[in-house]
Amino acid sequence: MVLAVGxxxxxxxxxxxxxxxxxxxxxxxAVPSRRAPTRSQAGTEITSVQPSGPSYFDLxxxxxxxxxxxxxxxxxxxxxxxxxxxxxxxxxxxxxxWRPVRVYLTGDTIANFRPVFVDAVREAFARWAQTxxxxxFDLNADSSDAEVRFGWRTQFxxxxxxxxxxxxxxxxxxRTAQVTIATFDPRGHPLGPDDVRVVALHEIGHLIGLDxxxxxxxLMYAKAVVRDLSTRDVRTAQLLYELAPGSLR
Numbered sequence: 087m088v089l090a091v092g093x094x095x096x097x098x099x100x101x102x103x104x105x106x107x108x109x110x111x112x113x114x115x116a117v118p119s120r121r122a123p124t125r126s127q128a129g130t131e132i133t134s135v136q137p138s139g140p141s142y143f144d145l146x147x148x149x150x151x152x153x154x155x156x157x158x159x160x161x162x163x164x165x166x167x168x169x170x171x172x173x174x175x176x177x178x179x180x181x182x183x184w185r186p187v188r189v190y191l192t193g194d195t196i197a198n199f200r201p202v203f204v205d206a207v208r209e210a211f212a213r214w215a216q217t218x219x220x221x222x223f224d225l226n227a228d229s230s231d232a233e234v235r236f237g238w239r240t241q242f243x244x245x246x247x248x249x250x251x252x253x254x255x256x257x258x259x260x261r262t263a264q265v266t267i268a269t270f271d272p273r274g275h276p277l278g279p280d281d282v283r284v285v286a287l288h289e290i291g292h293l294i295g296l297d298x299x300x301x302x303x304x305l306m307y308a309k310a311v312v313r314d315l316s317t318r319d320v321r322t323a324q325l326l327y328e329l330a331p332g333s334l335r
Contacts, residue, residue, distance in 0.1 A: 140333075151176075151329050162322040163299040163306075168334060170297065175258045176331045178295035179221045186224035190232035196240050198269035198276045206279045207236060207267075210286035214294065217320045220327050221294055234263045234293065241270045247277065248285040250292040258331030265289050284313050291319065295326050 140148070152168075159165045168174060179187055189211075191204050211223055229235070242249070246268075253262045267285050270276055277285070284305075291306045296319070299306040304316045 147330070148334050152334055154329065155325070155334075158321075158325055161318065162325050163301065163304065163318060164322050164325055166300050167297045167322075174334045175254075176295070176326060176329055176334065177252065177254050177258045177260055178326055178331050180259045180331060183220035183222060186222040187234055188227035188232045189223050189225050189234040189236065190227050190229045191225055191236050192229070194238040196238055196269060198240065199238055200279070202279045203238070203267075203269070203282045206283040207286040210283050210290055213287060213315065214290050214323075217315065217323060219294060219320075219323045233261070234265065237264065237266045239266055239268055241268050241274070242272060245272050247271050247281075248289045250289045252292070254331075258333070260295065263293055265293060280313070284310075287315065291315075291323070294323060295331075296323055 155162075155165050155168060168176070191207060193199065193201055193204055208225055211225060215222070223234070227233075248268065249264075249266045251264045252260055254260050265286075267282060267289065268277065287305055288310060296306055298308045299318065299322070301307060301316075301318065302309070302311050304310075304319050305312050305314060306319050306322075
């Protein structure tokens with residue numbers, strides 16, 4: 087039985103779901119193709135003391151999670167996310183349905199910034215709240231104790247209009263995040279409020295733990311051409327929050 091579990095670990099970590107579409111490129115887009123792409127989720131594990139290896143029962147639990155992820159394709163793209171990840175971990179906020187994640191939203195005085203952009207970000211959070219994903223956000227948090235901070239810049243140096251940087255612990259629990267949204271695309275075109283809403287929708291997808299979809303009909307596609315969440319975006323996020331965070335190895 088131990089050999090069987092070990093074989094499942096190897097196959098589960100390296101296998102790509104049958105018939106899976108081409109994997110997404112490293113670049114990331116949260117606005118339609120007429121706009122410039124945004125950046126993919128970036129992440130950092132918080133340094134901590136590493137425990138001894140997983141127990142036999144942990145290995146069995148991880149094997150069952152991998153089975154559920156594989157079985158969910160093509161209704162979700164979580165299998166692609168895991169296959170492309172550098173650490174084979176699920177990252178998400180834990181037990182935050184009753185204790186909201188504290189988010190600091192602020193304006194700016196940079197070129198093309200408009201106060202309505204903050205409203206567009208709030209609208210994007212409200213759209214994600216409609217999906218039933220069990221994580222809530224307090225958008226009125228003070229800067230001194232915020233876990234998530236939103237910031238603005240006029241333009242990124244490379245081909246993107248948004249950026250999300252995450253920090254998590256060794257068990258995959260998200261701890262802090264920084265989301266930055268540009269007011270101009272890389273070609274110098276000013277973004278409007280609805281463009282900012284779409285960028286924010288995409289970046290909040292990263293914020294809750296998603297990475298890119300391989301399908302252009304999903305908002306989380308690396309070079310998105312849609313302006314709202316797809317059914318697969320929603321199902322992928324819901325499945326992520328049904329599973330335990332942490333390593334799948």
